[in-house]
Amino acid sequence: MASMTEPETEPRADPGAERWDNWAGNLGCDAARIERPASEPEVQEAVRSAARGGLPVRVAGSGHSFQPLVATEGMLLSLDGLSGVLSADPDSGLARVAAGTKLHAIGEPLHEAGLAMQNLGDVDVQALAGALSTGTHGTGRTLRNLPSQIEALRIVGADGEVRVFDASDPDALDAARISLGAFGVITEVTLRCVPSYRLHETTRRLSPDEAMAEADAVSRANRHWEFWWYPGRDFCEVKTLALTDAEPESVAEERWQRIDWSHRILPSVRELRFVEMEYSVPAEAGPDCFVAVRSRMQERHPEVQWPVEYRMLAADSAWLSTAHERDTVTISLHQDVLLPYQEFFADVEPILLEAGGRPHWGKLHNLDANALRARHPRFDDFVALRERLDPERRFGNAHLEKILG
Ligand SMILES: Cc1cc2nc3c(=O)[nH]c(=O)nc-3n(C[C@H](O)[C@H](O)[C@H](O)COP(=O)(O)OP(=O)(O)OC[C@H]3O[C@@H](n4cnc5c(N)ncnc54)[C@H](O)[C@@H]3O)c2cc1C
Numbered sequence: 001m002a003s004m005t006e007p008e009t010e011p012r013a014d015p016g017a018e019r020w021d022n023w024a025g026n027l028g029c030d031a032a033r034i035e036r037p038a039s040e041p042e043v044q045e046a047v048r049s050a051a052r053g054g055l056p057v058r059v060a061g062s063g064h065s066f067q068p069l070v071a072t073e074g075m076l077l078s079l080d081g082l083s084g085v086l087s088a089d090p091d092s093g094l095a096r097v098a099a100g101t102k103l104h105a106i107g108e109p110l111h112e113a114g115l116a117m118q119n120l121g122d123v124d125v126q127a128l129a130g131a132l133s134t135g136t137h138g139t140g141r142t143l144r145n146l147p148s149q150i151e152a153l154r155i156v157g158a159d160g161e162v163r164v165f166d167a168s169d170p171d172a173l174d175a176a177r178i179s180l181g182a183f184g185v186i187t188e189v190t191l192r193c194v195p196s197y198r199l200h201e202t203t204r205r206l207s208p209d210e211a212m213a214e215a216d217a218v219s220r221a222n223r224h225w226e227f228w229w230y231p232g233r234d235f236c237e238v239k240t241l242a243l244t245d246a247e248p249e250s251v252a253e254e255r256w257q258r259i260d261w262s263h264r265i266l267p268s269v270r271e272l273r274f275v276e277m278e279y280s281v282p283a284e285a286g287p288d289c290f291v292a293v294r295s296r297m298q299e300r301h302p303e304v305q306w307p308v309e310y311r312m313l314a315a316d317s318a319w320l321s322t323a324h325e326r327d328t329v330t331i332s333l334h335q336d337v338l339l340p341y342q343e344f345f346a347d348v349e350p351i352l353l354e355a356g357g358r359p360h361w362g363k364l365h366n367l368d369a370n371a372l373r374a375r376h377p378r379f380d381d382f383v384a385l386r387e388r389l390d391p392e393r394r395f396g397n398a399h400l401e402k403i404l405g
Contacts, residue, residue: 061130107263279357286329
């Protein structure tokens with residue numbers, strides 16, 4: 001059953017303002033206007049109208065980020081009306097998808113064309129452009145994050161004009177893969193897909209030592225491997241997903257196993273509201289880093305019951321990727337949104353930083369632009385391109401000023 005988290009209620013500065021809250025309920029904003037364009041020309045008109053009125057513009061996806069990336073007192077755009085798989089070509093493997101499409105609405109149309117997304121994260125409720133814009137990823141040591149699946153993007157810029165980012169300018173495309181909404185409004189995404197594939201999911205309960213001992217070999221033998229460590233009882237739930245041609249019914253009677261097409265197997269349903277901090281560390285630092293996080297939690301935070309997730313991610317070329325040019329292990333801490341988490345996260349964060357960690361752009365962390373610059377080799381290039389594309393900060397907000405400078 002879903003927890004009944006009430007969003008924080010703050011006094012409204014402007015009685016005409018429209019309220020927006022994120023999924024977790026840890027943040028929200030009062031926007032001067034919320035617009036719901038249903039076509040690219042309507043997005044262009046909304047951006048131009050915001051410019052005429054001197055309003056900043058931010059776009060909301062599904063509000064599944066824990067950082068105030070969406071928050072604005074200006075114009076907030078919801079792209080829920082810009083939804084659907086526009087085309088899917090099994091020969092080229094390319095699919096054009098409207099930017100506001102929820103991930104769960106992409107799987108079946110692609111499957112009907114014999115295609116699938118190469119990987120998905122833990123849930124599929126995010127808007128496609130929202131998931132891409134913060135570098136959302138799943139697990140699998142040979143699999144890259146979702147933005148790596150982008151072949152092309154259409155973005156409405158600060159002047160209201162549409163720019164296409166594609167292989168004709170690979171650098172600009174690598175910049176735009178993870179853009180935090182800072183380059184403009186993404187209206188359409190061309191995804192490079194793979195042929196539909198079935199996965200055999202197996203979940204096992206192991207001790208942390210057993211999980212770490214098998215990590216290297218078992219993660220090589222399966223397409224996906226990850227674990228959740230439960231601190232209270234100190235065990236790991238290890239999930240492996242292997243490619244299979246077997247029918248779903250072949251494991252129907254067995255506990256802890258499932259077979260189905262990838263888009264039905266990969267996403268979980270998360271109903272309890274939580275907050276999260278996640279860092280990506282170099283793959284070789286992952287095991288020691290997890291051991292240090294576990295010790296810190298056992299010694300100083302025995303009250304935390306929410307699990308720690310340990311995943312693998314292949315290196316990619318996106319400028320702001322947490323896996324930029326390095327194979328990666330991601331370590332995620334969770335806490336119930338109604339319980340104190342600041343001190344817990346702040347106490348574990350130095351361990352993740354010490355290991356060379358880069359924080360997930362959509363999740364909680366305490367870094368500012370200077371600290372992030374030191375961890376992202378292409379940070380200054382991204383900031384310079386942003387300066388060129390949006391010198392007046394039409395697409396800015398307070399959080400972007402903090403993390404991008
Ligand atoms: C339950 C849960 C599970 C999660 N699981 C994972 C996981 O497995 N892996 C992982 O990496 N992360 C995960 N996340 C984090 C989540 O995927 C990211 O925070 C993601 O960005 C949220 O997508 P959204 O559609 O909700 O976007 P929002 O949070 O609404 O927005 C995110 C950013 O995208 C921008 N944006 C949205 N649409 C557009 C557009 N059309 N044009 C330009 N900018 C746009 C917004 O302005 C903002 O900057 C999870 C979060 C939750 C709450």
